[in-house]
Amino acid sequence: MRRRDFLGVMGGAALAWPHRAQAQSAAQWPDRPVRLLVTVGAGGAADTLSRNLSNGFSQFANGQPLIVENRPGAGGTIAAAAVVREKPDGYNLFLAEVGPNAVSHVLGAKLPYDPHTAFTPIVHVANLPAVVLIRPDLPYTTLADFIAAAKKQPGKFNYASAGVGNWTHLFMAYLNTQAGIDLVNVVYRSGSEMLTALLRGEADTAVITVSTALGQIKEGKVRALAGLAKAPMQQLPDTPPVAKTIPGFDVAVWHGIAGPAGMDPALVQRINGIFNQVLQTPTARTAISGAQAADIVGGSAQQFDAFIKSELKRWPEVVKAVGIKQQ
Incomplete structure (x- = not known):
């Protein structure tokens, strides 16, 4: 073999070696526990969803194990910021929302991160249905009735949320604006603490x-309006959508798995495949689609990135x- 050809072959092998090494490393992932950071405290819907995922994780x-760690506060940015500081090796993941x-x-x-560039989207897990609730001692039985009362008394009623920027705040603020009310x-x-506040009469809605x-x-114990x-x-099934009162209103509570920026595509594919397998198990489908009444999504990392x-x-x-x- 001529020297030029030999060097060409060796150079090609050297270029191919990192890709083979990355693929081998991705195939062996994980070799230790994986941590999933969640933006809310224990007992909320996101926490429950995470634990439903963790129950079926180890078999694939x-x-x-998938260890759920709660990092509530600051509209979810405390948990998000903690993840983006970690190595992009797949051992520190985030329940994105x-x-x-x-x-x-x-x-x-x-923020200590830019959401456009700080994360690697891995898989869209599920969309959870949500409902407008009020405490039962209030006399309103429809969303239209409650909106009418709130318009007559601006600032009288309050609403519970899980933090500024959290979906519970964002969606209610959006509802307030669309309805023309001031809560x-x-x-x-x-979410569980918010529900307790309604039960105790600390929050109105x-x-x-x-x-x-x-x-x-x-x-x-609480009344569902929409x-x-x-x-x-x-x-x-008997609770109407907000869109019946406010035409065009339609929002989803979505959750997915993300990691720090810069993750190896082969590793992303490996993790995506594992979570898709978890989502297809009867146990996960019963817990998520059944008990949580959620729409399981799944799919590719590219689809979640586009979403x-x-x-x-x-x-x-x-x-x-x-x-x-x-605030």
Whole structure:
């Protein structure tokens, strides 16, 4: 073999070696526990979804567990910022959602990350149905009745949220603007704490996932006025959508898995495949589609990336129109 040909072959092998090494490394992932940071406290819908994912994770992940770690606060940006500082090796993941991934950067506060570039989207997990609730001692039985009362008494009623920029705040602020009412935001740490505030009469209203509040709704401890999405809610078929009162209103509570920026594509594909397998198990489908009444999404990392980009375009425009600012 001539020297030039020999060097060409060796050079090609050298270029190919890192790709083979990365693929081999991705195939062996994980070889230790994986951490999933969640933006809310224990008991909320996002926390429950994460634990439903963790229950089926190890059987597809070399026997390694998915450890859920709650990092509530600052509209989800505390958890998000913690993840973006980690190595992009797949061992520190994040339950992405609309607040820290598509909204918080336009609320006025300076973030330690740019949501356009700080994350590697991995998989869109599910969309959870949510509902407008009020405490049962209030006399209003429809959303239209409550809106009419709020218009007559601006600032009298309050609503619970899980933080400025969290979807529970964003969606209610959007509802307020679309309805032309003025409700006061009171911050709690999770959906379960928000529900407790309604039960105690500390909060007048809130938007909470159906899975978090279904038991209390059926027992009459809180009253469901309307669903946030246009589609009927499987577990509350008699509760109309907000769109019946405010035409065109349609929002989704979405969650997905993301990691720090710069993750190897082969590793992303490996992790994406594992979570898609988890989502197809009967246990996960019963827990997520059944108990949480959620729409399982799944799909490729590229599809989730495109979805987040669409949210990054949609919600900042809404925030500016609504006038939400960091408190």
